[in-house]
Amino acid sequence: MARYAIRLEELTKDYPIGFWRSRPVRALDHVSLDVEPGEVLGYLGPNGAGKTTTLKLLMQLVYPTSGRAEILGRPAGDVEAKRRLGYLPELPYFYDNLTAEELLVYFGGLFGLAPAVARTRASILLDRVGLGAERRRRLRHYSKGMLQRVGIAQALVNDPEVVFLDEPMSGLDPVGRRDTRELIRSLRDEGRTVFFSSHILSDAEALCTRVAIMVQGRLVSTGRLADLAFEVQGWELVVSGGDGGALASLGLDAVTTAVDGRYVVELPVDRPPDQVLPELSRLHVQVVSLTPRHESLEDYFMRLVARRQAPAA
Numbered sequence: 001m002a003r004y005a006i007r008l009e010e011l012t013k014d015y016p017i018g019f020w021r022s023r024p025v026r027a028l029d030h031v032s033l034d035v036e037p038g039e040v041l042g043y044l045g046p047n048g049a050g051k052t053t054t055l056k057l058l059m060q061l062v063y064p065t066s067g068r069a070e071i072l073g074r075p076a077g078d079v080e081a082k083r084r085l086g087y088l089p090e091l092p093y094f095y096d097n098l099t100a101e102e103l104l105v106y107f108g109g110l111f112g113l114a115p116a117v118a119r120t121r122a123s124i125l126l127d128r129v130g131l132g133a134e135r136r137r138r139l140r141h142y143s144k145g146m147l148q149r150v151g152i153a154q155a156l157v158n159d160p161e162v163v164f165l166d167e168p169m170s171g172l173d174p175v176g177r178r179d180t181r182e183l184i185r186s187l188r189d190e191g192r193t194v195f196f197s198s199h200i201l202s203d204a205e206a207l208c209t210r211v212a213i214m215v216q217g218r219l220v221s222t223g224r225l226a227d228l229a230f231e232v233q234g235w236e237l238v239v240s241g242g243d244g245g246a247l248a249s250l251g252l253d254a255v256t257t258a259v260d261g262r263y264v265v266e267l268p269v270d271r272p273p274d275q276v277l278p279e280l281s282r283l284h285v286q287v288v289s290l291t292p293r294h295e296s297l298e299d300y301f302m303r304l305v306a307r308r309q310a311p312a313a
């Protein structure tokens with residue numbers, strides 16, 4: 001078995017732009033990254049960071065300017081590796097006069113599945129992505145979120161060892177996002193390697209063994225999300241059993257009343273919970289929930305970018 005499920009070595013991609021194609025845009029700049037078998041890697045970065053370009057290079061839909069990409073120990077584009085991977089493109093486009101079931105049977109056929117096997121696989125996968133009841137509807141009648149689910153089912157049709165998902169949560173409502181998170185978790189539990197891109201930090205929380213963070217074509221950090229230095233910007237505290245006056249006496253601002261005598265309090269960084277909670281308990285105020293507010297992925301990028309642009313004097 002290959003040591004790495006996915007390996008990027010100094011991967012670089014310039015897109016020629018302009019009428020004379022003389023001004024290349026560097027979409028990816030010497031990116032090196034190893035993904036172990038069984039990892040769920042969140043490939044995160046803001047719009048234009050180079051996520052889709054990386055996935056296209058891995059799928060050999062575009063070719064690198066320099067560097068190389070490997071999947072399961074074989075060069076990107078290798079037929080044997082392709083048989084063992086699944087791919088959800090960023091903007092999946094399917095023949096919309098097919099039904100979801102027909103589409104999956106068709107893709108199963110491309111992977112050499114016998115028709116009966118392909119039909120069984122299609123039905124299991126459509127159930128798995130929550131489209132079992134809609135399997136006989138034509139795709140042109142599907143919503144964006146439903147098409148996204150079909151795309152995920154399509155990526156799993158060959159029972160892949162490595163699954164590449166480009167923005168799998170895009171176009172999904174909160175229930176769809178939760179379902180997709182559950183699905184990715186189950187792919188992990190089955191021992192598959194998952195490489196998914198997102199520009200939303202919370203998509204990666206509680207799901208990824210590791211994240212890689214891209215900014216402007218460069219890999220700026222990798223590690224466990226918990227180990228990356230996301231700044232805590234405060235806490236949101238929901239309490240009950242007190243009144244606005246009691247809370248005001250503690251000098252807590254931004255107190256809003258929720259339903260049923262609950263109050264939402266924004267704790268700033270200079271009033272951490274371990275200071276405030278004992279005072280609340282003295283006033284017989286109960287804590288319903290306490291949630292840290294981390295900086296967003298965007299804030300994190302901005303900080304990294306600012307740091308790079310202004311090196312320490």
Ligand SMILES: Nc1ncnc2c1ncn2[C@@H]1O[C@H](COP(=O)(O)OP(=O)(O)OP(=O)(O)O)[C@@H](O)[C@H]1O
Nearest residue numbers: 015017025027046047048049050051052053054199
């Ligand atoms: N075919 C192309 N021709 C020219 N430039 C391109 C092409 N595809 C991408 N780019 C440029 O390469 C950079 C990276 O784009 P890419 O689509 O990989 O980013 P992304 O991280 O997937 O962004 P998003 O979150 O918006 O999907 C961008 O500056 C983009 O404008």
Ligand SMILES: [Mg+2]
Nearest residue numbers: 051052053090
């Ligand atoms: Mg993209």
